[in-house]
Amino acid sequence: MIYLTAGESHGPQLTGIIEGLPAGLHIDVGAINDNLAKRQGGYGRGNRQQIEHDTVQVVGGMRHGYTLGSPLALVVKNRDHAHWSEVMDPLENDSENAQLRQLKHPRPGHADLVGGMKYGHRDLRNVLERSSARETAIRVALGSVCQQFLEQLGIKVVGYVKQLGPLVLSSEDLLDVDRIRREVEANDMRVLDQDKVDEAHAQILKTKKEGDTLGGIVRIVAEGMPAGLGSYISWDTKLDAKLAFAVMGVNAIKGVSIGDGFEATTRPGSMVMDEILHEDAGWTRRTDHLGGFEGGMTNGMPVIVNAAMKPIPTLYKPLETADIETKERSKASVERSDTTALTACSIVLQSVVCLELAKAVCDEFQSSSMERLKKQIAEYREELARY
Ligand SMILES: Cc1cc2nc3c(=O)[nH]c(=O)nc-3n(C[C@H](O)[C@H](O)[C@H](O)COP(=O)(O)O)c2cc1C
Numbered sequence: 001m002i003y004l005t006a007g008e009s010h011g012p013q014l015t016g017i018i019e020g021l022p023a024g025l026h027i028d029v030g031a032i033n034d035n036l037a038k039r040q041g042g043y044g045r046g047n048r049q050q051i052e053h054d055t056v057q058v059v060g061g062m063r064h065g066y067t068l069g070s071p072l073a074l075v076v077k078n079r080d081h082a083h084w085s086e087v088m089d090p091l092e093n094d095s096e097n098a099q100l101r102q103l104k105h106p107r108p109g110h111a112d113l114v115g116g117m118k119y120g121h122r123d124l125r126n127v128l129e130r131s132s133a134r135e136t137a138i139r140v141a142l143g144s145v146c147q148q149f150l151e152q153l154g155i156k157v158v159g160y161v162k163q164l165g166p167l168v169l170s171s172e173d174l175l176d177v178d179r180i181r182r183e184v185e186a187n188d189m190r191v192l193d194q195d196k197v198d199e200a201h202a203q204i205l206k207t208k209k210e211g212d213t214l215g216g217i218v219r220i221v222a223e224g225m226p227a228g229l230g231s232y233i234s235w236d237t238k239l240d241a242k243l244a245f246a247v248m249g250v251n252a253i254k255g256v257s258i259g260d261g262f263e264a265t266t267r268p269g270s271m272v273m274d275e276i277l278h279e280d281a282g283w284t285r286r287t288d289h290l291g292g293f294e295g296g297m298t299n300g301m302p303v304i305v306n307a308a309m310k311p312i313p314t315l316y317k318p319l320e321t322a323d324i325e326t327k328e329r330s331k332a333s334v335e336r337s338d339t340t341a342l343t344a345c346s347i348v349l350q351s352v353v354c355l356e357l358a359k360a361v362c363d364e365f366q367s368s369s370m371e372r373l374k375k376q377i378a379e380y381r382e383e384l385a386r387y
């Protein structure tokens with residue numbers, strides 16, 4: 001299974017193609033749109049989200065609610081394009097508007113300066129437009145298809161916010177995906193500790209007033225992955241490594257860990273390894289410190305991925321930079337920005353984890369039909385239980 005996205009933040013649309021999903025997968029478009037709406041939500045988002053009402057259009061690979069086995073093509077329109085059509089015109093470059101919208105003051109922490117240097121762009125808008133996390137809308141659409149694919153195979157995935165700046169917003173380590181969903185969907189921050197939501201809002205508001213931004217920690221839990229996906233045989237077959245790659249591939253992610261992650265380094269081995277139990281249903285573990293991975297393979301316990309999101313780089317109280325033409329000191333550009341996008345990021349990360357897990361399932365079982373795949377996985381699960 002492979003996927004690809006195209007499109008700029010203020011261009012007409014975002015396009016995504018996924019190839020390699022089996023035929024006969026039922027797709028609920030409404031459920032994709034629910035995830036798109038969740039990605040737009042969360043306290044601390046900027047004004048762009050008032051303009052956009054993201055919904056997906058399926059433009060290839062699906063008929064009467066089921067995949068055909070051909071590449072699945074999805075589109076999410078940028079409503080804001082209506083205000084930027086001249087600036088983003090693919091053919092003409094002589095409009096006054098486009099000149100006015102040129103970006104010459106690169107923002108520290110964003111892709112502007114290095115992107116300009118690497119590709120030779122003198123208008124840093126040519127970098128901003130694609131480096132913007134607007135692209136994550138289409139990754140969420142693609143990942144939501146994979147989430148439905150996984151659910152139909154008994155695998156559930158959820159993302160939530162653990163920490164905003166230094167503020168812990170989810171103190172309990174839950175592994176039950178349905179319960180996590182109930183808790184996090186009861187508030188607009190996707191956190192487990194409901195009593196911390198007001199404090200989080202106040203922190204975001206204060207930060208916004210100061211012209212500053214916040215990052216934090218997101219956790220993704222996947223329940224129901226059969227043991228043995230991924231492999232120890234070569235470094236690039238390890239599924240935990242592939243997950244880390246996909247998670248790090250999301251804008252603003254600066255760290256990834258599995259299970260107890262860095263915290264495990266402070267404890268002795270006896271308090272980190274998950275003891276092996278054999279029960280009627282088969283092999284399991286007493287705990288899940290290692291986040292569902294041993295030797296780069298799923299071990300049947302819930303998969304736990306943590307991601308560190310840096311604070312948003314565009315500041316309303318801009319940091320120092322230099323003009324790329326005059327080289328004189330100036331303040332960084334600022335048009336419009338989020339104060340924090342952690343809640344949105346939890347949906348994006350949930351989606352990229354779904355993409356990676358779906359890819360692992362397709363690679364392992366390689367079936368062209370959903371019905372056959374379901375049978376293959378059921379047989380595999382039985383074989384594991386008998387081991
Ligand atoms: C959902 C989401 C929303 C974001 N919103 C903004 C934003 O409004 N302004 C901004 O400067 N960066 C925002 N970012 C972060 C930038 O896209 C990111 O920092 C930039 O592309 C540079 O990439 P890097 O941080 O991975 O190095 C957002 C990231 C995500 C995941």
Ligand SMILES: C=C(O[C@@H]1CC(C(=O)O)=C[C@@H](OP(=O)(O)O)[C@H]1O)C(=O)O
Nearest residue numbers: 009046048131132133134335336337338
């Ligand atoms: C558009 C989205 O996020 C954008 C991500 C982003 C960035 O630099 O990453 C900068 C802002 O872009 P704009 O200048 O268009 O307001 C955010 O709004 C979105 O998430 O839908």
